[in-house]
Amino acid sequence: MSAPRDRRPRDPRRPGAANRSGARPSKRSQRGQRRPDGGARPSARAQGRAPREARGGERSRRGGSPPPLPPLLRRTFRRGEPPARIKAGGALAMAVLLLFAGRLVQIQVVEADHYAEAASNTRLQTIDIPTLRGQITDADGNPFALSLEVCTVFVDPETVAEDERDQLVDELVTRLDLEEDEVAQKVDAAPSRYEVVARGVLPQECEELTGLGLSGLGSEVAYERVYPEETGAADLVGFVGAEGHGLEGLEGYLDDTLAGEAGKRRVEVGADGTQIPMAGGLVREPEPGQDVRLTLNQDIQWYAAQTLAERVEELDALGGSVIVERVGTGEILAMADYPTYSQSDISSSSAEQWSNGAVAMTFEPGSTNKVITIGSALEEGLTTPETVYTVPYSMEYLDQTFRDSSPHETLRLTVNGIMAQSSNVGTIKIADQVGRGVLHSYMRDFGLGQPTGLQLPGEEAGVLTDPDDWWGTQLPSVSMGHGLSVNATQLASVYATIANGGVRVDPRVVAGTVNAQGEFTPAEEPDRRRVISEETAEQLTLMLEAVTSDEGTAPQARIDGYRVAGKTGTANRIDPETGSYETGGYTSTFAGFAPADDPQVVVQVVLHDPQRDYYGGEAAGPVFNDVMSFALKTLKVPPSGTEPPAIRLFEDQGSD
Secondary structure, three states: OOOOOOOOOOOOOOOOOOOOOOOOOOHHHHOOEEOOOEEEEEOOOOOOOOOOOOOOOOHHHHHOOOOOOHHHHHHHHHOOOHHHHHHHHHHHHHHHHHHHHHHHHHHHHHHHHHHHHHHHHHEEEEEOOOOOOOEOOOOOOEEEEEEEEEEEEOOOOOHHHHHHHHHHHHHHHHHHOOOOHHHHHHHOOOOOOOOEEEEEEEEHHHHHOOOOOOOOOEEEEEEEEEOOOOOOOOOHHEEOOOOOOOOOOOHHHHHHHHHOOOOOEEHHHHOOOEHHHHHHOOEOOOOOEEEEEOOOOHHHHHHHHHHHHHHHHHOOOEEEEEEEEOOOOOOEEEEEOOOOOOOOOOOHHHHHHHHHHHHHOEOHHHHHHHHHHHHHHHHOOOOOOEEEEEOOEEEEEEEEEEOOOOOOOEEEEEHHHHHHHOOOHHHHHHHHHHHHHEEEEEEEEOOOOOOOOOOOOOOOOEEEHHHHHHHHHHHHHOOOOOOOEEEEHHHHHHHHHHOOOOOEEEOEEEEEEEEOOOOOOOEOOOEEEEEOHHHHHHHHHHHHHHOOOOOOHHHHEOOOOEOOEEEEEEEEOOOOOOOOOOOOOOEEEEEEOOOOOOOEEEEEEEEOOOOOOOOOOHHHHHHHHHHHHHHHHHHOOOOOOOOOOOOOOEEOOOOO
């Protein structure tokens, strides 16, 4: 018996499922197979399906020919329809041409002016024309700094005639003392249109060169800053930089006044960026700077600087300064500082040397400050010049011992004698009567602890602590010039105030300005204010005159034919590196005025850390003598017409 036939229904998805006999219909019969509705079975193309190749058959996957275009594109660009392709390409080309044409119309018509200006700005530029910088002069017009007109020689290599080339090189080499190779390189530097051959050439040499009429050769005006040698004012005047603007001193501080306003010129700029001066036009004339007239006297300035330098070197000191001031006007006649530098050779100096120590370096004034302590007591009516004090060599003040400069037996000194002998102990006793608040107030009135009014670069106002912050022994220390700091100009102003009858006049160094037409405009008048009465000033003057007597501490300061008033000062110096007095040495000072009976000139001398003589009278006194003597002669101040009155310094009997 045969096995039963498998009756499982066939999967209609399997091939041949419609053929119950199990035989698969042939491809031919499939292609010709009719649909149930009696129509023929549509082909793959008719069904919208791509043929096997288009459906990514095995041949296509194995690197056969690329698939044909989609049906829509095949219908649009058939080989049999070239007019359609031509029309599409023409439309595209027309669109591109219209786009270009529109842009051209925008550039050449609508925005023509804008683009023309931009092109011009690219080719032409505006450059500055140098102007004449103002001079810095003394009160009589003698220059401390001036600008000389020079010229810059250049060549335009593209316009140099071939037959003049060798002559041009020879003339430049010979007349300007240049190297032939360097000149030839510049002359042959085409396509450059502007090659600088030499700067700072004298105008006469420029005229002779351009007068040769050689092609491609030109010159333009420039200015060179010049400082007359050995004026002794480098630290005050300062210098300018390579661009012609002030960098230090008055050159920097007054740069806006001195510099003027540069002119403007339109120049053509070549493809390589070089400027062609001949192609531009003048836009604005340069406006020269104003001259600055100082209160200085050039002769006194020079002499003070020379005398100071010699004394610093002689005593092997770190440095020093000298101030010479006219009494009653505040005019600074000399402001010398050492060490200094050459303004013509800045590269060989340091920034520390450029500093003006007369206002930038502070120090403890020492005994020169005693005039304020004693003056405040006189002004307050707490003592008189004849009042007698018992003055031992030393005294205890709280936990500290204060001594006079040299040992002595207990003395009975008047206030005149305390000043003449520069007694520390006597001054402390007077300061105790005055009190810290009143003493501090007078120091402020005399100008300590605040700017001088000169407004010079780098000025330091010094240190004057508020009296509420003074510790136990600061009153005696400050009274004799320790525990505070001043600069040389401040201290000179103190003595100028006494010499001026008690009226303080702010010091000044700028007298005014002079414009291009020679018209002088004076500076603002300095502030004036009374600090002490005329009577107190006269009493202090007699005391200071006693300092230069045989019984005083500075007989070296006396000048034949003139009555001289002054005060010595010797103070411990703080070492800036260690912050200690132990290694700082001393500061030696002398301040005074003459003639004492009709004061005209104040001289202030400061020496920092002299290595041999360091007492103020011995170290600084001779400098005061020399500079004051020269100043009196230069200013033609007549000798004193009176003899100094006798004043009492000692009193053997009496009590405090």
